[in-house]
Amino acid sequence: MTRIVHLSDLHFGYHRADLVAPLLDRINGAGADLVVVTGDLTHRARAAQFRMARDFLSRIAPPVMAVAGNHDVPLYNLPVRLLAPYCGYRRAVSPALAPLRQVGPVCVLGLNSVDPLAVQKGRIRRADLRRLTAGLDGGAMNVVALHHPLEHLPAVDKDLPRNATQALARIERAGAQVVLSGHLHVWATDAMLEQTAHPGLLQIQAGTALCARPSDRQNEFAVLQFDGPVIHIERHIAPMAEAGFRPPIHERFSRQGGIWRAHQPPETPIVPGATETAFSTA
Ligand SMILES: [Fe+2]
Ligand SMILES: [Fe+2]
Known part of the structure; x- marks a missing residue:
């Protein structure tokens, strides 16, 4: 049994300061x-x-791994954006x-x-995809994080990253079983x-764990428990109007014959309208 906390879109600089301590308590517990x-560790x-992001990560007890988001490269400082976009992130x-x-x-x-070179839209580079598929472990549950x-989902009015469709097919064909992402600030799995x-x-x-943008309606993160071909998910949700996280809600998925199936009713937002408002930014 392996337990992984999945966090996304912390947006330090436009974050809910009141939620930092409750979030760290939940993660470390x-x-x-x-x-x-x-990604999107900063705004x-x-x-x-x-x-602020580094200080937050240093207070997390388990090992941490991260990937960058579009907000982690400078938007207005064009020389840095073009010549050394990841310098702050890498440091x-x-x-x-x-x-x-x-x-x-x-x-x-x-x-x-x-x-x-883009403001929001992402891009999957073919060389990165080649390296990733070469690194898949044939005996493991392979989880791709980006x-x-x-x-x-049909309601989303943004463009997919360049090469996303090909990447998805290639990742599946190569034997990965799970993909973790964020960016839209809206939970979607089922x-x-x-x-x-x-x-x-x-x-x-994943939704956003800390962003303070009111239209996001809620902050949340998930704990994924891998148990053979079954993944149990605990969603920890903090509505914007509340000071902390509610008790987790549970979802379960299993994989048989190479196909995932859900074992609960489709998820509904804990805050009415929460999945309808945040698609256009992030
Ligand atoms: Fe993003
Ligand atoms: Fe974001």
Whole structure:
């Protein structure tokens, strides 16, 4: 049994300061073997924001691995954006843009989906994809972690990353079983599984763990428990109007014959309307 905390979109600099301590308490009390952060650790990639992110990560007890998000490269400082887009991220978070961690029977492989030449839209580079698929472990549950989702629900009005469709097919064909992402600030897992043409991949799209943008309606993170072919998910949700996290709600998925199935009713937002408002930014 392996437990992984999945966090995304912390947005330090535009974050809920009141939620930092409750979030750290929940993370450190989760009995996790690993914490995976799928990007947007800062809001504008400023030095002070990276310091806040680094301080937060240093207070997490289990090992942490992270990938960058579009907000982790400078938006307005064009020389840095073009010449050294990841300098702040590498200094504060991780020198590696595509880290890999093995925790028991689970192998987590990072994939950098950020395109410093674009504002929001991501990009999957073919060379990165080649490296990632070469690193898959045939005997493990392979989990790919990146910032941008590789598939969107119909309500989303943003573009997918360049090469997303090909990447999704290739990742599934190569034998990965799970994809973790963030970026849209809206949880989607069950709904994604219902619509996807790639049911061999469980795509877990996290909400935002700390962003203070009111239209996000709620902050949340998830604990994923890997138990053979079964993944139990605990969603820890803090509505914007509340000071802390509610008791977790549970979802369960299992994989048989190379296909994932859900074992609970489709998820509903704990705050009415929460899944309808946040698609257009992030
Ligand atoms: Fe993002
Ligand atoms: Fe974000």
